[in-house]
Amino acid sequence: MTAMLFSMPGNERLAASIAEHTGWATGTLEVRRFPDQESYVRLRSGVSGSAVAVICTLARPDDQIMRLLFAARLLRESGARSVHLVAPYLAYMRQDRRFKDGEALTSRQFAQLLSSEFDGLVTVDPHLHRYADLGEIYSMETASLAASPLLADWVRANVDAPLIIGPDSESEQWAGAIARLIGAPHAVFAKSRRGDRDVLIAASDLGAWKGRTPILVDDVISSGHTLANAAREIIDQGFPPPICLAVHGLFAAGAEALLREVGCRMVTTESISHASNAITLGALLGDALARQMEGGAGRLRITPE
Numbered sequence: 639m640t641a642m643l644f645s646m647p648g649n650e651r652l653a654a655s656i657a658e659h660t661g662w663a664t665g666t667l668e669v670r671r672f673p674d675q676e677s678y679v680r681l682r683s684g685v686s687g688s689a690v691a692v693i694c695t696l697a698r699p700d701d702q703i704m705r706l707l708f709a710a711r712l713l714r715e716s717g718a719r720s721v722h723l724v725a726p727y728l729a730y731m732r733q734d735r736r737f738k739d740g741e742a743l744t745s746r747q748f749a750q751l752l753s754s755e756f757d758g759l760v761t762v763d764p765h766l767h768r769y770a771d772l773g774e775i776y777s778m779e780t781a782s783l784a785a786s787p788l789l790a791d792w793v794r795a796n797v798d799a800p801l802i803i804g805p806d807s808e809s810e811q812w813a814g815a816i817a818r819l820i821g822a823p824h825a826v827f828a829k830s831r832r833g834d835r836d837v838l839i840a841a842s843d844l845g846a847w848k849g850r851t852p853i854l855v856d857d858v859i860s861s862g863h864t865l866a867n868a869a870r871e872i873i874d875q876g877f878p879p880p881i882c883l884a885v886h887g888l889f890a891a892g893a894e895a896l897l898r899e900v901g902c903r904m905v906t907t908e909s910i911s912h913a914s915n916a917i918t919l920g921a922l923l924g925d926a927l928a929r930q931m932e933g934g935a936g937r938l939r940i941t942p943e
C-alpha cells in the first residue's frame with residue numbers, strides 16, 4: 639500500500655508528527671481564499687492508486703468545511719484509492735440532541751457531510767455522550783482513539799502525588815481512566831449548565847486528599863467556565879490552583895485569560911494548536927490511520943435520512 643498525507647492550512651505540525659511516525663510522504667495541496675472568501679484548492683502531487691489522508695483538525699469548523707470537502711472530492715477524482723480524514727478534534731459532537739424545540743441536529747448533518755466525501759475518519763476522544771458510538775451518525779469507517787493513556791503518562795512524568803478531578807459526570811470516563819492508570823485517587827463534581835458561558839459546579843469534599851496536587855481533567859476547554867468554576871471550588875477547599883489537563887483546547891475568546899486569572903496552568907494535547915500543547919499525538923494517530931488504510935476502506939456510503 640502506498641500512502642500519502644496532505645495537510646490543510648494550520649495542520650502542518652500535526653501532519654509532520656504523523657509523517658515522522660509513519661515514514662509516509664507528505665503531498666501538497668494548495669489551498670487559499672479568493673478575495674470574495676470562496677476557497678481555491680489545487681492538488682500538486684500525484685495520488686493515483688494511493689491511500690491518502692487529509693489532516694484537518696476541526697476547531698472552527700465553519701471556516702474549514704467547504705475547502706475540506708473540495709479537497710476530498712479532488713483527491714478521489716485524481717485517482718486516490720481511498721480518502722481518509724484525520725481530525726483529532728471532531729466538531730459538532732456536543733450538539734447531539736435537540737435540547738430545545740426547533741433546534742438543528744447539527745452533529746448528524748455534519749456527520750453526513752463528511753461521510754459523503756471520505757472513506758474513513760480517525761479522531762481522538764470525540765464527545766460521545768448521548769451517542770454510544772460514531773457509527774450512529776457517521777457512515778464510514780471510524781476510529782475513536784482514547785487520549786487518556788497519554789494524559790496519564792504526562793501526569794506520571796510531571797506531578798508527584800496527584801489528585802485527579804473531573805468537573806462533571808461526563809468527565810468520569812477520562813478522570814477515572816487516568817486515575818486507574820497511574821494509581822491515584824479521583825473525584826468527580828456535578829455540573830448544571832444554564833447557558834453557553836454559565837455553568838454551576840457542585841463540588842464534593844476533597845478533604846481526605848489534602849497535600850496532593852489537584853489536576854482537573856476534561857475532554858474540551860471551550861469558554862473555560864466549566865474548569866474555571868471547578869477550579870474555584872478546589873481553591874475554596876484550601877488546595878492550590880489546579881492544573882487543567884484537557885484533550886482538546888478550543889480556547890474560545892476569553893477562556894485562556896479566565897483560567898489564568900484563577901491561577902490555573904493549562905496542559906493539552908496537540909489536537910488543536912495552542913501554547914498549552916504538551917502531549918503529542920503522532921504515534922496514536924499514525925498507527926490508527928495505518929490500520930484503517932490497510933483495512934481497505936474504499937467504498938463510499940451515504941447516511942440515510
Ligand SMILES: O=P(O)(O)OC[C@H]1O[C@@H](O)[C@H](O)[C@@H]1O
Pocket residue numbers: 732805806808834835837856857858859860861862863864865
Ligand atoms: O465550559 P466550557 O469550557 O465552555 O465547555 C467545555 C465543557 O462542556 C462540555 O461539553 C465538555 O465536556 C466540557 O466539560
